[in-house]
Amino acid sequence: MKPISGHTILSARRAFEKGETTPQKLFDEYRSRIEKENPALNAFLNTKEFPFNKSDKKETSQLSGIPYAAKDNLLVKGTIATGGSKILENYQSAYDAEAITRLADSGAQLLGKTNMDEFAMGSSGENSAYGPTKNPHNHECVPGGSSAGSAAAVAADLCVFALGSDTGGSIRQPAAFCGVVGFKPSYGRVSRHGLMALASSLDQIGPLTKNVDDAALVFSAISGKDIYDSTTVNQDASDVFNNLHDDVSGLRIGVPEEYFGDGLSDEVRNSVEKAIDKLIVRGAKIVHISLPHSNAALAAYYIIQPSETSANLARYDGIRYGFSDPSAESLTEVYTQSRAKGFGPEVTRRIILGTFALSAGYFDAYYLKAQRIRTLIRRDFDEAFKKCDVIMGPTTPTAAFRIGEKSDDPLSMYLSDIYTVPVNLAGIPAISIPCTIGDKTNMPVGLQIIGPMMKDETLLRVAWYAEQALLNE
Amino acid sequence: MINEQEIDHLAKLARITISDTLRARLLGDLNSILKYIDQLSAINTDKVEPLLQVNEIQNETRPDTTEGRIKSKDSLLVGQSPHHEDKYTKVRAIKVR
Numbered sequence: 001m002k003p004i005s006g007h008t009i010l011s012a013r014r015a016f017e018k019g020e021t022t023p024q025k026l027f028d029e030y031r032s033r034i035e036k037e038n039p040a041l042n043a044f045l046n047t048k049e050f051p052f053n054k055s056d057k058k059e060t061s062q063l064s065g066i067p068y069a070a071k072d073n074l075l076v077k078g079t080i081a082t083g084g085s086k087i088l089e090n091y092q093s094a095y096d097a098e099a100i101t102r103l104a105d106s107g108a109q110l111l112g113k114t115n116m117d118e119f120a121m122g123s124s125g126e127n128s129a130y131g132p133t134k135n136p137h138n139h140e141c142v143p144g145g146s147s148a149g150s151a152a153a154v155a156a157d158l159c160v161f162a163l164g165s166d167t168g169g170s171i172r173q174p175a176a177f178c179g180v181v182g183f184k185p186s187y188g189r190v191s192r193h194g195l196m197a198l199a200s201s202l203d204q205i206g207p208l209t210k211n212v213d214d215a216a217l218v219f220s221a222i223s224g225k226d227i228y229d230s231t232t233v234n235q236d237a238s239d240v241f242n243n244l245h246d247d248v249s250g251l252r253i254g255v256p257e258e259y260f261g262d263g264l265s266d267e268v269r270n271s272v273e274k275a276i277d278k279l280i281v282r283g284a285k286i287v288h289i290s291l292p293h294s295n296a297a298l299a300a301y302y303i304i305q306p307s308e309t310s311a312n313l314a315r316y317d318g319i320r321y322g323f324s325d326p327s328a329e330s331l332t333e334v335y336t337q338s339r340a341k342g343f344g345p346e347v348t349r350r351i352i353l354g355t356f357a358l359s360a361g362y363f364d365a366y367y368l369k370a371q372r373i374r375t376l377i378r379r380d381f382d383e384a385f386k387k388c389d390v391i392m393g394p395t396t397p398t399a400a401f402r403i404g405e406k407s408d409d410p411l412s413m414y415l416s417d418i419y420t421v422p423v424n425l426a427g428i429p430a431i432s433i434p435c436t437i438g439d440k441t442n443m444p445v446g447l448q449i450i451g452p453m454m455k456d457e458t459l460l461r462v463a464w465y466a467e468q469a470l471l472n473e
Numbered sequence: 474m475i476n477e478q479e480i481d482h483l484a485k486l487a488r489i490t491i492s493d494t495l496r497a498r499l500l501g502d503l504n505s506i507l508k509y510i511d512q513l514s515a516i517n518t519d520k521v522e523p524l525l526q527v528n529e530i531q532n533e534t535r536p537d538t539t540e541g542r543i544k545s546k547d548s549l550l551v552g553q554s555p556h557h558e559d560k561y562t563k564v565r566a567i568k569v570r
Binding site for chain 2: 077078091092093094095186187188201227228230231233293295296298299300302303310314317318319320321322324328329330331332333334335336337339340343345348349351352353355356359366368369370371372373374375376378410411414425426427453454
């Protein structure tokens with residue numbers, strides 16, 4: 001696997017230090033690249049509201065002067081945030097997301113906002129109201145989703161790194177499809193304040209980067225307790241980069257049989273098995289494990305996620321902000337018609353599905369049942385981590401598929417998240433790193449590494465170790 | 474399995490107008506998704522507690538004070554309401570005669 005082209009955080013830092021470039025120059029260069037490349041890729045929705053931020057603050061952070069992109073469901077005060085939806089076409093953010101504030105405090109420079117599936121519902125980027133994003137490796141293929149634009153922008157070197165959000169795989173799956181690194185931290189490590197809520201018990205913000213070093217640096221900057229998100233934990237991540245290259249000898253890798261079963265393409269299977277073999281050569285020990293409720297996870301996810309979504313998206317009512325249908329004649333029509341005209345088909349589908357699962361007579365059979373399954377899924381992982389340090393497997397069952405291939409069949413689209421969804425249900429951290437280019441599709445394949453709850457630091461260390469093994473072949 | 478009447482009822486609960494074409498599509502999509510979800514009924518969960526939150530934190534409240542980070546101009550708050558007057562949001566008639 002070759003490194004992704006363009007600057008990483010550390011290479012840009014070195015270039016600043018040597019005087020080869022300046023933050024302003026680098027920012028302008030990325031701006032020109034976006035102007036040139038974006039019409040074909042549609043990765044960015046908005047750059048014009050984000051000028052270079054001239055600051056006289058002293059450079060203290062590794063991220064100082066580094067140009068990055070943010071998914072359009074993150075709020076930046078006074079600028080448009082659409083969430084990929086027509087209903088928020090002109091919505092102006094009233095405050096900054098905490099992750100954006102923390103990056104601004106560290107001196108990172110926001111280049112613009114990236115395209116995404118509407119309200120983060122989708123696995124292909126095709127559900128955006130602003131047109132699909134293309135995969136930089138092949139413009140006829142999807143980049144994955146929902147953090148479609150963020151993954152494509154990193155892969156095409158239209159930014160140094162990007163922020164995304166992951167509810168069922170929305171960072172890791174597009175990272176795998178675009179051949180970049182995508183990290184979903186443990187639930188509670190990064191504040192969700194200022195992230196448009198999709199499913200509040202599953203959502204987590206994380207970085208999409210060109211390598212694991214950068215993922216650790218960004219995580220370290222955005223992680224931490226926030227009084228505006230009471231689910232955040234008080235766990236310091238400031239040392240994660242300093243310890244990233246520490247020895248992981250004696251590493252025990254759990255390989256779950258359920259992640260190598262039916263539905264996995266030969267190409268992905270071969271790539272992932274070869275990657276794990278390289279770690280065995282370097283002394284890692286393989287432990288065969290079982291996660292018996294893996295298949296149930298996707299079914300449980302498609303109860304829990306739409307249920308929480310149907311409640312969260314009730315706020316888009318045509319009254320307080322966003323699109324409001326001018327032809328509505330009564331208060332009820334303002335709600336029903338603004339929502340009908342403002343939401344796309346996938347969002348409507350999930351709101352109706354969630355409304356069903358939460359409605360009288362079905363709550364116990366669906367929502368509560370799914371939450372009990374969620375306990376079993378978490379137990380599967382807890383049991384597995386008694387025998388191994390991390391779990392490895394494919395991020396996705398196939399490499400990137402063609403645009404339009406799955407857009408008429410929601411269930412087959414949902415199945416592309418089968419290996420990523422269990423992680424969100426359990427709340428644990430996971431990362432996708434580029435594995436190889438698949439020999440059949442000629443598209444990137446991702447290796448997923450899953451860690452125990454709150455062991456994000458260990459997970460990143462293993463990911464760095466695996467990345468070195470895959471790069472130095 | 475759900476039928477057309479149930480789809481209409483759910484759309485009413487969710488406050489979304491749906492067209493005949495969308496109703497037909499939702500009916501097909503939802504039934505195929507629910508059929509997939511039905512695999513869960515084979516798993517015995519009688520003695521399993523639901524997982525309501527993942528990171529074992531306690532309920533926590535912050536002081537009920539107004540000094541916060543969110544200090545926005547009215548133009549970004551009530552000013553974004555499609556119909557507003559001064560600091561008030563206007564809504565349409567609740568009942569149409």
